[in-house]
Amino acid sequence: MNIVVCIKQVPDVPNIRIDRERMTVIREGVESIINPLDCIALEAALELRRRDGGRITVMTMGPPQSEEALREALAFGADEAILLTDRAFAGADTLATSRVLGRAISRLNPFPDLVLCGKQTTDSDTGHVGPQVAEELNLPQVCGVNEIHLEMGALMVTQLSDGFLNTLRVSMPALLTVAPDLAMPHHVPFGDLEDAFSDREVIRWGLGDLDLQGEEVGLVGSATRVWQLYPPPPKRKGEMLSGSPQELVKHLISKLEALSILDENEGDA
Template sequence: MLKLIVCIKQVPMVSELPWDSRTNTLKREIADGMINPGCKHALEAALQLKRQYGADITVITMGPPMAEEILREAAALGADRGILLTDKAMAGADTLITSYTLARAIEKECPGFDLVLCGSCTSDSETAQVGPQLMEELGIPGAAYVENIQLKNRTLIMKRESDDFLETLEMDLPGLVTITTRQYAPGYASLAGLQDAFDKADIRKLSAGDLNLDIKKIGIKASPTKILKVYSPSAEKENIMLKGSAKKIVDTLFEKFGDKISGAIGKDLKTHDHEENDDK
């Protein structure tokens, strides 16, 4: 039987993200959360492998205690168990340290795994880095942006679209794939399944101590990536009515917005305007 691991993440489902201005990190403990959409496609890919070939599925996530909810939702969809990595020492980790922490947990809790599945990216950061970094941390082969997977003995046959052509790849297990959102449309859990998952699902909570992790190597302090500034883009709009000849309107536009137009384009347009005037 295949031993599958699906890495999922809880992301906020709010338009105004609650940021901590001191650490420049998301206040995940107070944001309403959901399973990252991309992770749902990875979970569905694992569920289809389970139906086709027989498999045992472990879902794993790192986050605050409330992230347990998405593990129970995954169990309602068909996962066999969940692992929650939660510890204040893990908070604020960038993608590199997140990958490191996940890898150590997988090695300790899921020895002998066959395949790790991840979403291609998350809606709260869009870096698409954790999957490839996790491959490196685990020391296994992998492929990103995979659209379809099939199994032949111990070889995974994968398809993915690259530019204008379709690639077919083969990889011996164990390995890791990141799944795109083009296929493997997520299913929906039944009410009975949700009730059963929230009552009986096999969920383990692990701290840094449980994993024997050095706290100096995890969390925000160990993360080499530093966020310098976080802000919401301005939604203000202003309507300006310009009157006069075409030349006057163009001159006014350059006067008001010239600094927002690249220097090269601005110079080219100005030069073209002068050449036309010289010809006249």
């Protein structure tokens, strides 16, 4: 099975900062990681390749430094890495991002049997890109899958939705976005990282390679503009307690009892 895994390099969560004038995430000088759900998608792809054979291509659209994320994915076990990078792609909203990813995937020969994306990212967090890439490629899609099996030439996938587990049979080629409990990313040995960062190739495609026009990509090709960016107003006032640990526990228990979260007998126990 040929699988494409779309990965995005995101700022490490505790370091996320916002440029309030440009309404964008500040990426300069901030440590970056592969979006955690994309590592899970990659691990699921590795598991499918172990069971059913095939080839894994990792792909990202981003600035030149996102090559690091691709090299990490090669160390993880991907066979091939493609970086979609061009000044014209800058400022893309999710639609323009999906257009570029979709066009790049459509150029792969053979066309992949499966495209995997994370369900959402830890920075922009829209969850749009997977479904929009599926639309670009006219592929069947299932979002937030937590199990994938290959059965008689089709994918059997499980998805938690509204508290129910759905099992769906999906014909290939297809696009799936993955949920956190699908797989557990393995530890990457240092030697594999060293090889990936020194010896492996990362293919680069820009606007010209994808046969797209400047007005279809980046900020100009985006259908949305970020108008305002602000933290939501706090809903509840926090209360700081002080005292010895024993006093704090007593105080906390009495508060929980007053709110009927704990009943008095439990508090005594």
